[in-house]
Amino acid sequence: MISLEHVSKTFQQGKKKVEALKDVSIEIQKGEIFGVIGFSGAGKSTLIRCVNLLERPSSGRVLIDGVDILNLKKKELQTVRRKIGMVFQHYNLLKTATVYKNIAIPLRLEGVPAPEIDRRVKKYLKIVGLEDKAKSYPSELSGGQRQRVAIARALAHEPEVLLSDEATSALDPTTTEQILDLLLKINKELGITIFLITHELDVIQKICDRVAVMEAGAIVEQGRVVDVFSKPQHPRTRSFVRNKAVFQVPEHIREELEKTGRLVALTFLGESSKDPFLAAITRKFDILPSILAGGIDDLKDQSIGNLLVHLKGDPNETLKAIAYLQAENIIVEEVNRL
Structure with a gap:
């Protein structure tokens, strides 16, 4: 038009x-x-x-x-x-x-x-x-x-x-x-x-x-x-889209957390917000996820969520968990890339 x-x-x-x-x-x-x-x-x-x-x-x-x-x-x-x-x-x-x-x-x-x-x-x-x-x-x-x-x-x-x-x-x-x-x-x-x-x-x-x-x-x-x-x-x-305070972590804290795992930002849409995907990876893999920050927002037609998560555990198990999340249509990004 x-x-x-x-x-x-x-x-x-x-x-x-x-x-x-x-x-x-x-x-x-x-x-x-x-x-x-x-x-x-x-x-x-x-x-x-x-x-x-x-x-x-x-x-x-x-x-x-x-x-x-x-x-x-x-x-x-x-x-x-x-x-x-x-x-x-x-x-x-x-x-x-x-x-x-x-x-x-x-x-x-x-x-x-x-x-x-x-x-x-x-x-x-x-x-x-x-x-x-x-x-x-x-x-x-x-x-x-x-x-x-x-x-x-x-x-x-x-x-x-x-x-x-x-x-x-x-x-x-x-x-x-x-x-x-x-x-x-x-x-x-x-x-x-x-x-x-x-x-x-x-x-x-x-x-x-x-x-x-x-x-x-x-x-x-x-x-x-x-x-x-x-x-x-x-x-x-x-x-605009991301509250930088949510995803930025002081360097000394990041270094400490990365000694035992990986810091990732997870983005999920619509129906995915209702799924207990963090509980699922805890059962399926030898890792322990910790939510550091985040929330869910409602768009005009659906919801969208963002979480800052520390995945604590063996590197190979962490990679498997990330692959699982991606297969479930969860967007996974390294925090240091944000």
Whole structure:
């Protein structure tokens, strides 16, 4: 549905050129939730603003349903933009307008008839759970409620795509969870494709189908969330996916543990998380596993677990145990390779 092909963006800052995007290519499929994660300055905001041409790429192509919107005339581009709603980090609500008017005014400017405006405002306020706040002002709402108004305003244009620019980064964890549940509901019930950017791993983990990891204006890794989480390839991806404190062990402790065995990181998916695989290798092989750290996280469609384990015992028995774990679809990695 959305294709960014070899997109680059260069800004001129005085005499200096800044490459915000470097040959970025991603494809977002209709009906999915696609996330881009990266630290501040990675180029995420520039990238998402290229989708509706709030930023025009210096080179490359931006295709919506196969049409390169960089080649469209002004009126044609306006028509395409109506299919793309956007939610911002800081809401961008009119302080002097009621919730109702914040949603209605953009529709009025588009020339939508008054009865249709009324229908849409009421419909989308109900969807975001704020039908009783129509006469309230933004100052009377919590941060989460204001973000819900912003989402309703974007939905009132009845777009096919919803862009989310760090929509939860200013919210507390509980409110973030509620907004993410709302985005899942919108995606499922309305069939709207969602493209979001974030620096929060929990956002990707909870609602995204696929993810791209950005660093210094480039995509360094992308794929299904479960694949990227379970087998991160790039160092930047690893820094997001794995809590380094869990897997890093002080050198003197590592040396002591390695005298009697091997330190390994185990990653397991879905149904494997329910299997007592450490108990099984204790029975099958002459080794004693000790869990040093780890946990299980829920992704959108399945769970994924990571454990730091010391396998104490004879080296040959340890190798057999590792081979057994791998045969059971457990991903095994030496800690010193993390």
